[in-house]
Amino acid sequence: MAPGARLPVDGRGLSLALVAGEPSGDVLAARLLSGLRPHLPDAYFHGIGGPNMMAQGFESHWPMDKLTVRGLLPVLMRYRELKGVQNQLRDRLLAERPAVFIGADYPGFNLGLEEQLKAAGIPTMHYIGPQIWAWRGGRIKKIQRAVSHMLVVFPFEEAIYQQAGVPVSYVGHPLAELIPMAPDAGAARRALGLAEDANVVAIMPGSRMSELKYNTVAFVQAARLLLQRDRSLRFVAPMAGDRQKAYFQELVAQAGLQDVEIQLLDGQSHTAIAAAEAVLVASGTASLEVALFKKPMVIAYKMMELEWQILRHFGYQPWIGLPNILAREFLVPELLQHAANAEALAEAMWKQLDDAPHRQRLVQRFTDMHHSLLRDSAKESAAAVLQVIERAK
Known part of the structure; x- marks a missing residue:
């Protein structure tokens, strides 16, 4: 294809490039592709992505796992490798000139590529x-230099980009479509082999190995303390994969916590949350999932001490948990780094389990939050992409 050539917008021969660097971006981009495919049935979708994108007919030129790294120091240690992949993909796309490039989250990698x-x-x-x-x-x-059009998933973000002169579309949050407005806790407990009236607590120390490393022991120690208060509690912990499950078990054994009975699940994070009375969750997208399931929670997070000392000075807001950020107040407790010790986690979780009026207030607040995020994200995001392609003709 000659440099600068444009392809027909009807989709025949049309090339769209995408990059997702971790599982959450893979899910996000797959949702977008599902909205695009009916309009562009013959388009070539390619770049870097995971299994959900490939299920939509996407071709990944590198394994997505090659990009999946989290945290400031781990990224620095692999900078040359990641930069090499970015440069190779850039050269390929500059030669091919796709109709549009879409970065699915993963800003450290994608914004640099988008700018070029x-x-x-x-x-x-x-x-x-x-x-x-x-x-x-x-x-x-x-972002002003790199992005022709931004797609955002929270309503308040539109104004930020509009004020900065960046074209933007609010497309809703895909999780708001996937999670039912009124989850069935009884059905979820039956699916896990638990009694419908079981007093279930979900513990979710994270899906990344680094999150497991720093969060697991404190989370399980908190579970032990909770069991001392109420022996009827049943703990479930969804694991993102076999590696994570094995590492979780290794950390528990090293800490001498094998006596804490926890039902480990292969995936099934949504089932675990739906079944739970309350959730102890690592900060991140999982906390938003818990809110959309209308469950009380304690948000906690620990990391490498050097990384904590660097990052703790960069925050602009008093909250780190997405439910609290969206509510603009501390709806649920947040315990970070040294504050996220077993005793404090257990005490905060007990209050979430024991305060019935608080639980009812949370259900209403989280229901309102759910409605505010609910859109047909596949349709909305695909429409925005098609508009960008049309404008570039």
Whole structure:
């Protein structure tokens, strides 16, 4: 294809490039692809992605796992490798000139790639705006240079990008569509082999190995303390994969916590949350999932001490948990780093389990939050992509 050539918008021969660097982005991009495919049945979707994207007919030129790394120091240690992949993909896309490039989250990698592609005249989109409202607000300058059109999943983000002169569309949060407005706790407990009236607590220390490393022991120690208060409690812990499950078990054994009975689940995180009376959850998207299931929770997070000392100075808001950020108040407790010790976690969880009026208030607040995030995200995001392609003709 000659440099600068444009492809027909009816989809025949049309090329769209996407990059997702971790499982959450893979799910996000797959949802977008499901909305695009009916409009562009013959288009070639390619780049870097995971199994959910490939199920939509996407071709991944590198395994997505090659990009999946989290945390400041781990990224620095693998910088040259990641930069090499970025450069190779950039050169390929500059030669091919796709109709649009879409970065699915993963801003450290995607924004740099988008900046180079946009400078060469290739339209660029970014799906899920980086949390510049929480930290690193100066990143908006790079976004202005890098992104032709931003897709955001929280209503308040539209105004931020509009004020910065970045074209933007609010498309709703895909999780709001996947999670039922009124979850069936009894059915979820039956699915896990538990009694319908079981007093279930879900513990979710994270899906990444680094999160498991720093969160697991304190979470399980908190479970032991809760059991001392109420022997009827039943604990479930969804595991993201076999590696995570084995590592969780190793950490528990090393800490001498094998006496704490926890039902480990292969995936099934939504079933675990639906079944639970309350959830102890690592900060991140999982906390939003818990809110959409209308469950009380305690949000906690621990990390490498050096990383904590660096990152704790960058935040702009008093909250780190998405439910609290969306509510603009501490709806649920947040315990971070040294504060996330077993005693404090257990005490905070007990209050979530024991305070019935608080639980009812949370159900109403989380229901309102759910409605505010509910859109047909596949349809809305696909429409925005098609508009960008049309404008670039």
